[in-house]
Amino acid sequence: MKIKEFYPDVMRHKRQGFPEAIYAPGKTIKQIISVASKLLKGEGPVIVTRAEKSVYGKLKKKFPKAVYNESSKLVVLKKGNVPRSKGYICVVTAGTSDIPVAEESSIVADLLGARVERIYDVGVSGVHRLFKHHDKLVKAKCVIVCAGMEGALASVVGGLVGCPVIGVPTSVGYGVSFKGVSAMLTMLNSCAANVSVVNIDDGFGAGVIGSLIAKK
Amino acid sequence: MKIKEFYPDVMRHKRQGFPEAIYAPGKTIKQIISVASKLLKGEGPVIVTRAEKSVYGKLKKKFPKAVYNESSKLVVLKKGNVPRSKGYICVVTAGTSDIPVAEESSIVADLLGARVERIYDVGVSGVHRLFKHHDKLVKAKCVIVCAGMEGALASVVGGLVGCPVIGVPTSVGYGVSFKGVSAMLTMLNSCAANVSVVNIDDGFGAGVIGSLIAKK
Amino acid sequence: MKIKEFYPDVMRHKRQGFPEAIYAPGKTIKQIISVASKLLKGEGPVIVTRAEKSVYGKLKKKFPKAVYNESSKLVVLKKGNVPRSKGYICVVTAGTSDIPVAEESSIVADLLGARVERIYDVGVSGVHRLFKHHDKLVKAKCVIVCAGMEGALASVVGGLVGCPVIGVPTSVGYGVSFKGVSAMLTMLNSCAANVSVVNIDDGFGAGVIGSLIAKK
Amino acid sequence: MKIKEFYPDVMRHKRQGFPEAIYAPGKTIKQIISVASKLLKGEGPVIVTRAEKSVYGKLKKKFPKAVYNESSKLVVLKKGNVPRSKGYICVVTAGTSDIPVAEESSIVADLLGARVERIYDVGVSGVHRLFKHHDKLVKAKCVIVCAGMEGALASVVGGLVGCPVIGVPTSVGYGVSFKGVSAMLTMLNSCAANVSVVNIDDGFGAGVIGSLIAKK
């Protein structure tokens, strides 16, 4: 059988304020281009997630305006024309290894109109590093916390601020980190009532939610 | 050893916009009263969660203004004087068994100032029931979805609306529902990017987050 | 020790109406050819499952009539002479990444005599795409639903139709999708009573069952 | 808040050929009666599942025609007027402890119009007991296999018959039976391609599916 063309949800950005993203793993360049071409006709930014550098190279030929962020593996094919939020969100990481996930959140939230403040490498094994940023944190509309290993940072941040905190467990760690599951459990059990959680390494989802809150 | 008095976080409502709640299970009436007495001196509502009816009976004697909601097992000792939000949030359930958790969210969000619209018993085994409420859902500031068993409702709602969706997995079900774990996994894996998740049966947390978003 | 020849269950198609398939992973070309040669003497189609393209290349030399479907990785060595069903089954996917599994179901069911209608890429993050196919779905003898991530589509379909629904969880997803386990749990917990489930990515099994129902 | 009346899916039997069942655990008698009263206005049988004897006693007062099956804990409030299938299904158990689940399947399938043959206590620790029933099994339209502990019976039956087999893992066992999870895994991994699986102890679901197949 010949699989007919793909029909991405071109209207999603108009309907919901955020677009369908093109998740690259497991798709051929041909499939990505086919989907992207349709999405480019809709509103909002057009984003390819988790794209290896070689994928970007091939997309660049077809879409010369494509821009690549190596850390987060995002390819941005179109920025869209999105109004900027008044308030800002913070994107926080426990360690340096969590930065790729955090960058996915930061860039996506920025593309969707949120102002973003990055606060990286402030984990709880030296918690004084976090407190330096206290004033910035308490004025944010939303804080996204990316942390692997034991993921304790989300609760500590949750106890400081009066806004929603989005926990993004990362797959950083070894042994019983279980590729992010332990960090996820930590965040889901948070004693801070303002913490909710997305899937492991789901920087995209957290960025979307952060931007929706920033723009309220 | 004589354990000294308890020191609840009386300033939390002032600092963060939501109060420390008194989780009743495992505490004696004496302990609950001791903590409550201190919290009553602070700002914001004073809430006891998961209180059996007998616990309420004893609290009522000490705090005659106490009010009890039997479904959610909440005791409200003080309502606080909280300004009301302009926008509203929706609290949605899949089935009737999810209502106690949903009521915890609804009542807590209401106490914290959010306007709340309840949409109960609209699960996906008859999804036409949900679509009747389409217009109300798409104008909400935030939607809280309480669902057990397979928890699929959070994704369906997430695909309809342009605001953050808070998934609350409930412990409703049997066999491989694993007391809410399956519903939680469903929500964490949601293909809708605007869904984040709290702990199983954590109506309180969802209500807090919903109110924080409604008031932005 | 010298392992004696293999004795596949040549009579299975005659006895049960579906043949023993040759699962390629972990078998040498020599072993596949040995087993296939025997099965070709029996009734019904002869199918090699999960065959890489290189495996097909080698089989083609030995069996020039071999046909390959690249998406599902099926090699069909013999089509058999199977009567066609009056009714039809639908094979449905949530996303494009679920298509290889769905194609395994569709092709196998077709080989075993079922008429097959494919309805692909209609997942719940944009559920309006599913409802376009309502009329086709409600007349099917059986619906096979292939979905990864949160697997919610099986329940939504289950609530629409009056025939058995076979859920095929796929290994599509990341993080707590646990390579299909979460989608499987979703389907096993379905609030729709007409849903039963096969192993992750088991398009073959679902195709067999679908054809057995179509032909009743 | 006063929870408004419940609105069960009265049209489900008309729409899908099987009714919404009333799952008794966690519901008050008042709630069951409220839901049942509405469902009695629709088509098809009205069934309460997992009802303790005391629940039946109270329902009997309100609905004098109510009938109780103690083994399966089913209360039948209305039988409906359902045409009988030509073919029959078999309901099979491994041990005597699996009979309550099997009876739920048998009675539900019977209420929905299927002819049912019961073959109980034929588990694999003495597999000769199964083979006595060979002739009856191979002519069935569908076989439901209820088994706990290691749940091996589903595969053995699956290898004998040319119809769909529905595996119902039961919570019978101890230690690493994990309340039916091990039996479920056995059935999902079945080397017989015609086996699909429902939730642990879900005799109701299996009975529904069995009846749908029998009536095709």
Add this chain to the structure above:
Amino acid sequence: MKIKEFYPDVMRHKRQGFPEAIYAPGKTIKQIISVASKLLKGEGPVIVTRAEKSVYGKLKKKFPKAVYNESSKLVVLKKGNVPRSKGYICVVTAGTSDIPVAEESSIVADLLGARVERIYDVGVSGVHRLFKHHDKLVKAKCVIVCAGMEGALASVVGGLVGCPVIGVPTSVGYGVSFKGVSAMLTMLNSCAANVSVVNIDDGFGAGVIGSLIAKK
């Protein structure tokens, strides 16, 4: 068969510096008395753990010097004559519900000669409460941290002090706290290199280890 007398490891305190404790659950009073009578002939304290109040009542009759701590459910039948350590250990809890486990550690460590400082109810949802105790913590020989839910406190303490930290996950929490498993995973994944962990609710073990370190 008549089970012969029990032979507890009377020499353990002499050999290892800590005694065999009598774990009460599942033992009859007769068995506890039989074992205790023998252990009283050895060196060191004689301790019954997890004893309900009724068990204590019966032991008190036989051993009039028995002392009971209701919070930790410890019965001390003999204090022993143990030299006191120069340094001290801290026993810290996240919440009030963790106190019973902490008291088991504190009392056991005290009986074994350690000086003990209790710092209770200083969890990370209001982490300023912990920092008040900074000076006391950094001079301790060892810190025992008892915490349930997300168990994040162990890492925060681990990042402050220059001594070994013993994490004791407690079974406090609900939903995906999994009765202490999540808190345990948090502690085992700690980004602070000086944290090691004992079994859930194992205040006894932590107290033993704390005393061994204090006395070095």
Add this chain to the structure above:
Amino acid sequence: MKIKEFYPDVMRHKRQGFPEAIYAPGKTIKQIISVASKLLKGEGPVIVTRAEKSVYGKLKKKFPKAVYNESSKLVVLKKGNVPRSKGYICVVTAGTSDIPVAEESSIVADLLGARVERIYDVGVSGVHRLFKHHDKLVKAKCVIVCAGMEGALASVVGGLVGCPVIGVPTSVGYGVSFKGVSAMLTMLNSCAANVSVVNIDDGFGAGVIGSLIAKK
């Protein structure tokens, strides 16, 4: 630091009737040769397990009498001079993919003196294949059953014979076979009381136990 020489347990065969085996994965050729050289001075056979063909090639140069079995990846460096048992054991597999594990058992048991009868490819999806071997099975001293996927064969064999059955779950399968865990659970839950179980793919251990029973 320079790690001193290795000291394998050269006396194990004399003490226990079976030798220490050299598990190849993770060891360098140099380490294997060092250990093997010492073991060759003891009694009993000298066996290297899970050796890739390239490892064998290198060992062959040092030990020219080395023999390799490609299926089981066993290298036999010395056969030993072991008396032969009167009775025999059977080694049984469900499918062809289980043969490498079965061969490890068969060859090891043979080296340790047991007479071995191989009965391969007789799984429950066509259980008539097993019954052909009934007479041979019931006279065995012990039966080793190697099976992956759902592992049901161990219970069926267990119900036929009057000797101990050793279940060896294999890592054959996909999806929820969980690399042998499901087959292991099946065997541990066996309703046949004479089945005990070894680790996944542990053909060596089963062969040792089988030989010990055969020689009693």
Add this chain to the structure above:
Amino acid sequence: MKIKEFYPDVMRHKRQGFPEAIYAPGKTIKQIISVASKLLKGEGPVIVTRAEKSVYGKLKKKFPKAVYNESSKLVVLKKGNVPRSKGYICVVTAGTSDIPVAEESSIVADLLGARVERIYDVGVSGVHRLFKHHDKLVKAKCVIVCAGMEGALASVVGGLVGCPVIGVPTSVGYGVSFKGVSAMLTMLNSCAANVSVVNIDDGFGAGVIGSLIAKK
């Protein structure tokens, strides 16, 4: 429906050398008596397992020769006339809490003709207690090791003896003992090649296997 009589496998002792046991939990007295009456007509002992004292009381009235062992909860209705083995087996426990399981093994093995030596309370926290019994252990035909918590004793015994060791994990422990699962994993991973394992608390199965080996 009226469930027909039960048909226990009366010939099992004749066919396999051990009888079908009557597992009491979940059976009514009437059902136990019905099954027992039939089994009493066959060969071998008639045993009811896991019978509460009240169950025994009722059975005693019907079967005056019934004998009860309170520790193991076994009721023996008939001893059978079984020849005694020449060799003996050892049944070993780590702690006193493992004795009920060990007694089930010891009594069952004895009823089936094995001579049994009990070695109780010799766990690895004071491993010198085990070595006192070295001479008895090394002459046994088989050793059954019952241990909970970390279950390490099976490996230590396995390293001493030259016969098969049957590990019986017990549900003794708390926290991450997971009701015996951890002890089971320990035994399945044993570095001693002569250890195989049965289900948690399955003293019956171990006793059967021990007797079969003793009588070879």
Add this chain to the structure above:
Amino acid sequence: MKIKEFYPDVMRHKRQGFPEAIYAPGKTIKQIISVASKLLKGEGPVIVTRAEKSVYGKLKKKFPKAVYNESSKLVVLKKGNVPRSKGYICVVTAGTSDIPVAEESSIVADLLGARVERIYDVGVSGVHRLFKHHDKLVKAKCVIVCAGMEGALASVVGGLVGCPVIGVPTSVGYGVSFKGVSAMLTMLNSCAANVSVVNIDDGFGAGVIGSLIAKK
């Protein structure tokens, strides 16, 4: 976005007595050099963990004094000037495959000032090997036990000595060793009260804790 420089916790050794280590996996050489250059300005040793040989090669060019330990994959860039402890610790392994983890502990503890005695390859399948070292063990300040598979050695050592025992589960094993999880569970369930546990393969953490205890 351009990620600003990294700010490692340079003061950690001064504050806590052990330094921040540089975990190599997932970091580029450039990142490692950047972090190392800063840490070299602080006190204490500078250590890169889990560095492949090629990483060492590149670091050696930049830091000519770098020393590599191939077994443990540690690169030591600076030894520091740390006073030596009076007492010593023992580092013990069950098998030869556990040595890389043990070496990480031994080298780290040595760098932090502890005297270290290595006792390798003394696992419980031949427990006599351990007892040869009895006198050395009982005088240690702390014993680190590295063991994979069933991890039973930690309990046996724990029962011999009167000091804290740190269990390091290793990922050595196959099947249900679950890459170290089973060994970890064994150690956490230890019946010896003086055993605490770190993450799987966390030789670094155990070495830190061991040195802290040795220096008390």
